[in-house]
Amino acid sequence: TSGLMCYEFTFLLTQLQKCKSGPVDLVFLIDSSRSVRPHEFETMRKFMIDILNTLDIGLNATRVGVVQYSSQVLQLLASLDAMVKNINQIIPLAQGTMTGLAIRYVMNAAFTAEEGDRPKVPNVAVIVTDGRPQDRVAEVAAEARERGIEIYAVGVARADMTSLRAMASPPFEDHVFLVESFDLIHQFGLQFQDKLCAIDLCAERKHDCQQICVSAPGVFICDCDEGYTLNEDKKTCTHMDLCNTVEHGCEHQCVSTPGSYYCVCPEGQQLQEDGKSCGTCKSANIDLVLLINGSKSVRPQNFELVKKFVNQVVDSLDLSPHGTRVGLVQYSSRVRTEFPLNMYHTAEEIKAAVMKIEYMEKGTMTGLALKHMVENSFSEAEGARPASRNIPRIGLVFTDGRSQDDITEYAKRAKEAGITMYAVGVGKAVEDELREIASEPVEKHFYYTTDFTAISNIAENLKLNVCPEESQGEIEVKDPCACESLVEFQQATMSSLEQLTQKHILSK
Known part of the structure; x- marks a missing residue:
């Protein structure tokens, strides 16, 4: 038997405008069981021919295959210039109604590269039946839909609506049709033509745009996210170097990121409040709690990079019992305090404890982690200095994906509690969530990179230190016991x- 075939119509020019749907691979599954009477089968022939005459058929446009089924499956044989003749010569099988068998045949045989199916071209199957299937259709139809086949189910007269819905693609109001008789099947043909002409190639994921796909009837164009430009291939995008295209005002060095940029300072200096100039202010004392994502999406090798990132941050701090304190919390589907603020007092102790942390490898409950931080991590019981001493409290959230719970309430509560929040994202982290977590100004407290191997760069540029004159932590600095x-x-x-x-x- 021959598989999915392409037919080019050079005859029967009608007054109907050709449907410019773009490339589509279309297969008709027509019920030729004994319940379909001869004159009804003739109506079905005419129905198919009428639809085909409205389509833009060709090697690079719409390709069409026809399968009739009963208790067996028969693929229609035809040449390019004799399709209508062959449709008219189909002999009904006149046996049972094995619709599930027909769907599996179409899935495994018709829509294959060997039989002419094209990659990145929508696959559409139209099933026309007048009865209840004698085999199971729900599972095989679901499998076909998962493979990207869009299924229209057309029931005539005695057809079973439950079976039609089990076969069709959602939404059912667009893919399930029930007509009273074969004489009225042309009504579906008109609606089907409209829907086929409006196929959203972007929604069908039949494109290769790197970032954004914009759909128009039968065609699509590629576009890029803000901060990127479309390359000459009209598909891929390149990150714009904003440092070379805008007046950035950085005193020392400008670093470009997708859609943005930030300034960095030479070693030994820190970026000032204006985000552009550099200064040599000494670090004030802070209470710092880091929340690191230990979900399964991070992967073990990347979790080791996260721990190295934490230790780079620790290396930039002035740690001591009366100076800066650090606590660490790991979260996935649950939250675990790895060590509180008052457990370790030197960089060496903290870094050794970080490297011993075991990967949790579950979900991503960022909201739960924020709740834990607000309610527990900055409590005096876990080593936070009393609020009356005005030691700055800083929370740093590191994540690689979308939170599985709501973050809004406790992201807000953290900032209301006077905690300065930093958000660091990598890979599939959601920018909107990171910005919601970060304190104002967001650009100073929000960092993102696409690759785990690049988080070391973030650690180098992350400025958690607070200048003494900008905070009110002098009370702690001036503690006579510390002098x-x-x-x-x-x-x-x-x-x-x-x-x-x-x-x-x-x-x-």
Whole structure:
């Protein structure tokens, strides 16, 4: 038997305008069981020919195949210049109604490359039947739809509506048709022509646009996200280097990112509030809690990169019991405090603990992690300094995907609680979620990269430190207990004064 065949009509020019649907691979499955009477089968022939005469058929346009089924399947044989003749010569099989068998045949034989099916071209099957299938159709039809075949189910007279809905693609109001008799089947033909002409090639995913597909009737064009330009192949996109196209104003260096840019400073200096100039302000003390995503989408090898990212951040901080404190929380489908703020006091201790963390490998409950951070991580019980001491509280969320729960409430509560929030995303992280988590100005607190291997660059440019004059953490800095050298100096001075007094050198 021959598979899906292409027929070019050079005859029967009608007054109907040809449907410019773009490339489509179309197969008719026609019921030729014994319940279909001879005059009804003749009406079905005319129905197919009428539809074919409205289509733009050709090697690079619409390709058409016809399959009749009963208790067996028969693929129609025809030459390019004799399709109508061959349709008129179909002899009904006049047996049972094995619709499931027909669908499987179309899926496994007709819509294959060997039989003429084209990649990235919509596959459309039209099933016409007048009875209830004698075999199972739901499972095989679902499999066909999963393979990208769009199925129209047309029932005539005695057809079973439940079976039609089990076969058809959703939405059913566009793909299921029930007509009273074969004489009225042309009504479906008119509606089908309209729908076929309006096939959304983007929605059918029959395109190879790298970023954005814009659909028009029968055609599509590719476009790019903001910050990218379309290449000459009209499909792929290239990241625009905004540093070379805008007045960025960076004092030292401009780094371009997709759709944006940021400024960086030389080693030993920090980016100032204006996001452009550099300064040498000393780090203030902070309470920092990191929330890292340990979901299965991260993958074990990337989780090791995440831990190295955390340790790079730790290396940039001035850690001590009376200085900066760091706590770490891992989250997936649940949340686990790996260590609280008051557990480790040196960079070496924290980095060793980070490398021992075990990967959780489950879901992505970012909202639950934010709730845990707000309610637990910054509590005095877990080592956060009292709010009255005005030590800046900073939360950093690292994620690689969309949250499976709502983040809105606790992203808002965190900022209302005075926590400065940073959001770092990689890969499939959702920009809108990251921006919702980040504190204002968002551009200063939001970082994203497409590749895990690039997160080390983020760690180098991430400025979590707060200048003393910008915070009110001086209370902690000026804690006399932390100024051991000053206390020693004062004690030594008092001792010397007492000795001099005893020798009457300073007596009145």
